[in-house]
Amino acid sequence: MPALGCIDNSYIFSSDTSLPTAADVFIPTSPTSSSSSDISSIWNPSLSASLYGIDGWGAPYFAANSSGNISVSPHGSNTLPHQDIDLMNVVKSVTDPKSSGGLALQFPLIVRFPDVLKHRVECLNSAFDFAVKSQEYGSHYQGVFPVKCNQDRFIVEDIVNFGSPFRFGLEAGSKPEILLAMNCLCKGNPDAFLICNGFKDAEYVSLALLGRKLAFNTMIVLEQEHELDFVIDLSKKMNVRPVIGLRAKLRTKQTNHYGSNSGEKGKFGLTSAQIVRVVAKLREFGMLDCLQLLHFHIGSQIPSTSLVSDGVSEAAQLYCELVRLGANMRVIDVGGGLGIDYDGSKSGEGHISVAYTLLEYAETVVASIRNVCDRRSVKHPVICSESGRATVSHHSVLIFEAASDVKPMAHQPKPDEIQFLLGGEEDLYAAVMRGDQEKSLLYVEQLKKRCVEGFKDGVLSIEQLASVDGLCEWVLKAINGSDPVQAYNINLSMFTSTPDYWVCGQLFPIVPIHKLDQKPEARGVFSDLTCDSDGRIDKFIGGESSLPLHEIDSYGGGGRYLLGLFLGGSYEESMGGLHNLFGGPSVVRVLQSDGPHGFAVTRAVPGQSTSDVLRAVQHEPELMFETLKHRAEEVMRTKGGGEEVEDDNEYKNVAACLDRSFHNMPYLATEEGISE
Numbered sequence: 048m049p050a051l052g053c054i055d056n057s058y059i060f061s062s063d064t065s066l067p068t069a070a071d072v073f074i075p076t077s078p079t080s081s082s083s084s085d086i087s088s089i090w091n092p093s094l095s096a097s098l099y100g101i102d103g104w105g106a107p108y109f110a111a112n113s114s115g116n117i118s119v120s121p122h123g124s125n126t127l128p129h130q131d132i133d134l135m136n137v138v139k140s141v142t143d144p145k146s147s148g149g150l151a152l153q154f155p156l157i158v159r160f161p162d163v164l165k166h167r168v169e170c171l172n173s174a175f176d177f178a179v180k181s182q183e184y185g186s187h188y189q190g191v192f193p194v195k196c197n198q199d200r201f202i203v204e205d206i207v208n209f210g211s212p213f214r215f216g217l218e219a220g221s222k223p224e225i226l227l228a229m230n231c232l233c234k235g236n237p238d239a240f241l242i243c244n245g246f247k248d249a250e251y252v253s254l255a256l257l258g259r260k261l262a263f264n265t266m267i268v269l270e271q272e273h274e275l276d277f278v279i280d281l282s283k284k285m286n287v288r289p290v291i292g293l294r295a296k297l298r299t300k301q302t303n304h305y306g307s308n309s310g311e312k313g314k315f316g317l318t319s320a321q322i323v324r325v326v327a328k329l330r331e332f333g334m335l336d337c338l339q340l341l342h343f344h345i346g347s348q349i350p351s352t353s354l355v356s357d358g359v360s361e362a363a364q365l366y367c368e369l370v371r372l373g374a375n376m377r378v379i380d381v382g383g384g385l386g387i388d389y390d391g392s393k394s395g396e397g398h399i400s401v402a403y404t405l406l407e408y409a410e411t412v413v414a415s416i417r418n419v420c421d422r423r424s425v426k427h428p429v430i431c432s433e434s435g436r437a438t439v440s441h442h443s444v445l446i447f448e449a450a451s452d453v454k455p456m457a458h459q460p461k462p463d464e465i466q467f468l469l470g471g472e473e474d475l476y477a478a479v480m481r482g483d484q485e486k487s488l489l490y491v492e493q494l495k496k497r498c499v500e501g502f503k504d505g506v507l508s509i510e511q512l513a514s515v516d517g518l519c520e521w522v523l524k525a526i527n528g529s530d531p532v533q534a535y536n537i538n539l540s541m542f543t544s545t546p547d548y549w550v551c552g553q554l555f556p557i558v559p560i561h562k563l564d565q566k567p568e569a570r571g572v573f574s575d576l577t578c579d580s581d582g583r584i585d586k587f588i589g590g591e592s593s594l595p596l597h598e599i600d601s602y603g604g605g606g607r608y609l610l611g612l613f614l615g616g617s618y619e620e621s622m623g624g625l626h627n628l629f630g631g632p633s634v635v636r637v638l639q640s641d642g643p644h645g646f647a648v649t650r651a652v653p654g655q656s657t658s659d660v661l662r663a664v665q666h667e668p669e670l671m672f673e674t675l676k677h678r679a680e681e682v683m684r685t686k687g688g689g690e691e692v693e694d695d696n697e698y699k700n701v702a703a704c705l706d707r708s709f710h711n712m713p714y715l716a717t718e719e720g721i722s723e
């Protein structure tokens with residue numbers, strides 16, 4: 048029987064056939080790390096870029112730079128080489144302690160790049176402008192940003208500002224959204240649309256009509272037939288001539304998750320019969336001239352241009368019918384649905400990928416409307432889209448820490464323990480010596496089962512059980528049978544920061560933002576911070592059930608391991624919850640600047656504190672603090688049988704500790720800095 052030995056940490060089988068004695072057995076700590084430094088030396092950032100598909104989903108904004116970090120090209124393809132921003136430099140400068148000149152922000156951290164947002168708004172508008180010009184379309188594109196995608200004040204203000212030259216407007220779906228949209232549009236282009244979608248009551252309709260009075264270009268889109276009664280009644284009372292749109296329930300159905308509410312039986316919009324009734328009622332009240340817009344939305348992430356064309360063509364026919372019925376039609380609003388390619392595959396599969404570019408989408412929309420209108424001899428309408436995901440997804444990156452969950456070997460058995468453990472396990476040893484993986488795994492399982500039963504019966508002590516675990520681990524490593532996938536604990540709540548992963552399996556590219564010049568030798572899945580078994584990320588772009596990651600020394604320091612979740616700028620922040628009371632991340636806004644650092648942090652907001660999240664669930668942190676301090680005072684002053692003891696120092700320490708806990712973020716506080 049060959050004996051197991053270890054040379055340079057890699058296993059070989061020798062021809063010595065004697066069974067190993069306990070003293071011969073070497074318990075390895077890391078049998079696989081043979082020539083990792085050699086491998087790393089031939090590894091480079093381009094290999095990481097292709098491993099993580101960065102050029103596919105990240106271009107033209109994200110790349111792996113020569114330092115092995117993620118770099119951001121804030122102006123997309125117009126970025127000059129010296130304008131690239133090294134994401135690690137940003138992260139370091141905002142998380143370093145104040146004593147080192149940093150801003151001492153805690154992870155998780157959202158880094159927003161308003162320059163990227165500007166580039167997205169410009170790209171969307173120039174794609175439509177190009178399509179309009181090249182197809183000699185008889186009107187123009189005038190889009191809106193649906194604020195539900197991300198209601199952050201600075202994002203909405205930026206979009207209004209960047210979109211002003213294009214008359215770019217906003218879409219609102221609720222009363223608070225209308226209010227924020229009107230406020231932001233005070234600084235926008237006066238012609239920009241304010242599209243009022245969503246279910247409406249009298250107060251919503253009044254607000255929308257008020258918008259007209261305040262000279263906003265407000266369009267009230269009827270989602271339900273009865274909303275028309277509010278509009279007719281309130282517009283008379285408020286003496287405002289409304290501009291009305293209809294949301295149509297198209298027959299065209301999108302098949303992915305986001306299209307589940309599309310089609311004839313969808314949740315939103317008016318059926319053909321309802322549209323006919325609405326037109327009749329408007330005619331009856333002498334208000335048919337108010338009906339000017341047709342809207343539809345068949346779901347987010349439309350996967351292909353053929354589906355775009357189907358939906359838009361059907362809507363264009365409806366538009367022409369409304370013209371025929373005498374409405375004063377001017378605008379066709381094709382809703383959202385312009386998708387982004389989360390995995391960079393352009394496959395159009397599921398809701399992860401779309402098989403078109405922004406320009407191809409715009410060309411399809413313009414061509415579909417033009418074809419129908421030309422056939423029906425109807426004047427080309429203004430084209431509006433409510434493209435949310437495609438506008439904001441790229442501009443922010445969520446950065447979080449990870450720590451490998453690989454434990455030191457369960458228990459290093461001592462030679463006499465091994466002797467004891469090997470007692471009746473000749474079969475297992477024989478299988479290991481032969482290199483018979485299948486049999487070894489089987490015997491290991493049987494050994495474990497027997498020992499657990501022994502433990503339950505009180506025959507085995509906890510030390511012996513730990514030794515068995517150690518032995519089993521050793522065997523698995525020796526036969527290369529260890530599970531190659533490690534769990535990485537992440538300092539993040541996926542319910543707060545990536546709710547769509549949980550709700551509908553939306554995948555986002557996740558990549559280490561540094562170490563890209565080193566080969567990721569491990570594979571990992573993520574366990575988040577919540578006490579919830581669903582708080583786990585084990586599906587990744589490319590159909591992978593684990594992600595290549597770097598081995599990290601969670602026990603001996605070595606700096607933080609930082610990962611970036613990309614393309615998550617839409618929906619995730621607005622939909623995230625407070626599960627386990629983990630609140631929103633810290634947020635910074637970073638502008639490209641020609642100064643010495645290449646970037647400027649224009650705003651830095653610490654994440655929600657423990658007090659903030661407690662307040663969100665009706666607790667009163669200030670009172671809680673006073674109550675707990677009072678209790679500390681009572682307990683510390685009457686230690687031991689009611690006798691009064693003054694222990695001012697201890698009391699002060701307790702009060703300071705409570706104070707810190709209320710003020711800090713609820714995430715794990717790590718002291719380690721970022722290694723250069």
Ligand SMILES: Cc1ncc(COP(=O)(O)O)c(C=O)c1O
Pocket residue numbers: 193196244344346347348382383384385386433434435436437617
């Ligand atoms: C009515 C409406 N418009 C626009 C959007 C934005 O869609 P997207 O993010 O796909 O552009 C949505 C999102 O679901 C929507 O419901």
